[in-house]
Amino acid sequence: MASGLLGLAAAAQAQALPGEVEAALKRAKLPASALSVVVQEVGNGPPVLAWNEQPPVNPASVFKLVTTFAALDQLGPAWSWSTPVYLTGPLRDGVLDGSVVIQGRGDPKLVVERVWLLLRRLQQQAGVREIRGDIVLDHSAFALPERSPGDFDGEPYKPQNVQPDALLLNFKSVNYSFVPEPALGFARVAMEPVLAGLQVDATVPLSTGPCDDWRLALKPQLTDPLRVHFAGSYPLACGERSWPLAAADAQGYGARLVDQLWRELGGRLGGSVRDGPLPPGARLAFDQASPPLAEVIRDINKYSNNVMAEQLFLSLPAASTSMQPAAVAPPAPAASGAAAALPALPTTRPEDARDHLRRWLASRFGEAAAQQAVVDNGSGLSREARISPALLARLLQAAWASPVMPELVSSLPVSGTDGTLKRLNATIGRAHLKTGSLRDVAALAGYVLSDKGRRYVLVAIVNHPNAVAARPALDALVQWVIRDTPALPAPSAAPGCCAR
Incomplete structure (x- = not known):
C-alpha cells in the first residue's frame, strides 16, 4: 500500500486527530471532544480516521444529503413535480365564464419566470384571456401547522426562514x-x-x-x-x-404575484386571486412540469436552500407512489359540459414525511442504523435533528456506489469554485462537500480527492456553543486528507470519546 494511505491509516491506529487539526481546535479554544470525524476511502475497507463517530450529533444543513440522496434513490434524477391548471365553467372566444384553479403539488422552483410562463400558457395554449370568475390557488397538498418564519431564530425576513407551501411561488421573497x-x-x-x-x-x-x-x-x-x-x-x-x-405578507404573497403578472400579460379578471380548494367538476387544462430533480437538488445542496429542501422532503411520501396528474386533455367544448376525471391528490403532513424518511433509512441501512438518526425536517434547520457521522459516512458510501452518484456529487459545492464552499481557495476543485452552519454547529460532509488520486468520504461535524470558530480546524482536516499526509505525534484521546 502506498505511503500516503499508510499515513492516513496511522492516524486511526494511533487513535488521534491529525496534529494540525488538533492545533486549530486549540487555537479556537474548542475541545477535541466537540469534533466528530469519519475519513474513509470510497469503497475500500474501514475508516482511516474515526473520531467520536458513533454518537448522533446535530448535522445542521449537512442533513440535506439525507433528503437529496433519498429523493434521487427513490425517484431518479429525471423525476419532476407537476402543477396542474384547471378550468371551471364554459370557455368561448377567450372568455372563461368560471374560474381558473392552479393546484400546487410541491414544486420548489416556481420562480417568477416560471409563474409568468404558466400564465402565458393559460392564455396561449388554453385560450383564456378573460376570467369572469376567480384565479384560485390550491395549497391543500401539504397540511402544515401554523408557524411563523421567525420561530427558529427570530428573523422572519430572512429568505432561509420561509415556510414550505404546496404552491410556493418565488420563495415568497422580494429582491x-x-x-x-x-x-x-x-x-x-x-x-x-x-x-x-x-x-x-x-x-x-x-x-x-x-x-x-x-x-x-x-x-x-x-x-x-x-x-x-x-x-x-x-x-x-x-x-x-x-x-x-422574505415578504411580510407571506400568506398573501402568491395572490399578489399572480394578480400582478396576469394583468401585465394583458389578462382580464372579473373576480379576484384567492386561496381555495379545487372544486368538483373542474377540468384539466394543462400540467406544468418542474425542472428535473437533478437540477433542483443542485440548488438545494450548492446554495443550502432550506425551503427547497423542505418542499422536497414533504413531496417524498406522495411522490414515491405518484404525484402525476391524469393525462392532459384540452378543455372540454363549452356545449358538452364534459369534465375530465380528476386525479387523487394525497395530503402530506410533516409527520408523514418524517416517517417516510425514517423507513427509507431503515430499508437502506438497517433498523439499528436508522436509530442513529432523529428526523425532524428535510433541511437541517433544526435544533432537534441528529445523525451519527458513522451513518452519514455509510450513506455517502452508498451514494458513491449507486446509479445516481454523478447527480448527487455534482450537486455539492466545489471547493474554491462555487456555492457555499467558494471560500476554500487553497483547495480549488479538490473537494465536493456539503456545508452546515447553525449557531452551535459547523459541519462538512462529502468527497475529497487526494494528491495520490484517491477519493475519500469525509464527514466532520462540530457541536459546541463556539462552533463558529471551528472552520479553520475543518479546513485543516480537508487539507490533511488532500495531502495524504501522516498525522503528527498522537496526543491523548479525549476522555470517553473517540476513535477506534
Whole structure:
C-alpha cells in the first residue's frame, strides 16, 4: 500500500486527530471532544480516521444529503413535480365564464419566470384571456401547522426562514435593488418581482459613510404588508447592491404575484386571486412540469436552500407512489359540459414525511442504523435533528456506489469554485462537500480527492456553543486528507470519546 494511505491509516491506529487539526481546535479554544470525524476511502475497507463517530450529533444543513440522496434513490434524477391548471365553467372566444384553479403539488422552483410562463400558457395554449370568475390557488397538498418564519431564530425576513407551501411561488421573497444617483443625492429603489398592492419607497437618501453595515443603515420597516419603507440612508460607497427579503405578507404573497403578472400579460379578471380548494367538476387544462430533480437538488445542496429542501422532503411520501396528474386533455367544448376525471391528490403532513424518511433509512441501512438518526425536517434547520457521522459516512458510501452518484456529487459545492464552499481557495476543485452552519454547529460532509488520486468520504461535524470558530480546524482536516499526509505525534484521546 502506498505511503500516503499508510499515513492516513496511522492516524486511526494511533487513535488521534491529525496534529494540525488538533492545533486549530486549540487555537479556537474548542475541545477535541466537540469534533466528530469519519475519513474513509470510497469503497475500500474501514475508516482511516474515526473520531467520536458513533454518537448522533446535530448535522445542521449537512442533513440535506439525507433528503437529496433519498429523493434521487427513490425517484431518479429525471423525476419532476407537476402543477396542474384547471378550468371551471364554459370557455368561448377567450372568455372563461368560471374560474381558473392552479393546484400546487410541491414544486420548489416556481420562480417568477416560471409563474409568468404558466400564465402565458393559460392564455396561449388554453385560450383564456378573460376570467369572469376567480384565479384560485390550491395549497391543500401539504397540511402544515401554523408557524411563523421567525420561530427558529427570530428573523422572519430572512429568505432561509420561509415556510414550505404546496404552491410556493418565488420563495415568497422580494429582491430589493439599490442604485445610487450621486448627482441627485439618493439611491433608486426597485423590487423584483412587483407585487400587486405593495408599495415600496422609490428612493432613499445617500450617505457618505462606509459600506460596512449598509443593511442596518437603511433601517427597513418591513412589518406593513402593504408598504416597505426605508427610514435610514444608503451609503454611496456601496455602489449597486441588492437585498433579498422574505415578504411580510407571506400568506398573501402568491395572490399578489399572480394578480400582478396576469394583468401585465394583458389578462382580464372579473373576480379576484384567492386561496381555495379545487372544486368538483373542474377540468384539466394543462400540467406544468418542474425542472428535473437533478437540477433542483443542485440548488438545494450548492446554495443550502432550506425551503427547497423542505418542499422536497414533504413531496417524498406522495411522490414515491405518484404525484402525476391524469393525462392532459384540452378543455372540454363549452356545449358538452364534459369534465375530465380528476386525479387523487394525497395530503402530506410533516409527520408523514418524517416517517417516510425514517423507513427509507431503515430499508437502506438497517433498523439499528436508522436509530442513529432523529428526523425532524428535510433541511437541517433544526435544533432537534441528529445523525451519527458513522451513518452519514455509510450513506455517502452508498451514494458513491449507486446509479445516481454523478447527480448527487455534482450537486455539492466545489471547493474554491462555487456555492457555499467558494471560500476554500487553497483547495480549488479538490473537494465536493456539503456545508452546515447553525449557531452551535459547523459541519462538512462529502468527497475529497487526494494528491495520490484517491477519493475519500469525509464527514466532520462540530457541536459546541463556539462552533463558529471551528472552520479553520475543518479546513485543516480537508487539507490533511488532500495531502495524504501522516498525522503528527498522537496526543491523548479525549476522555470517553473517540476513535477506534
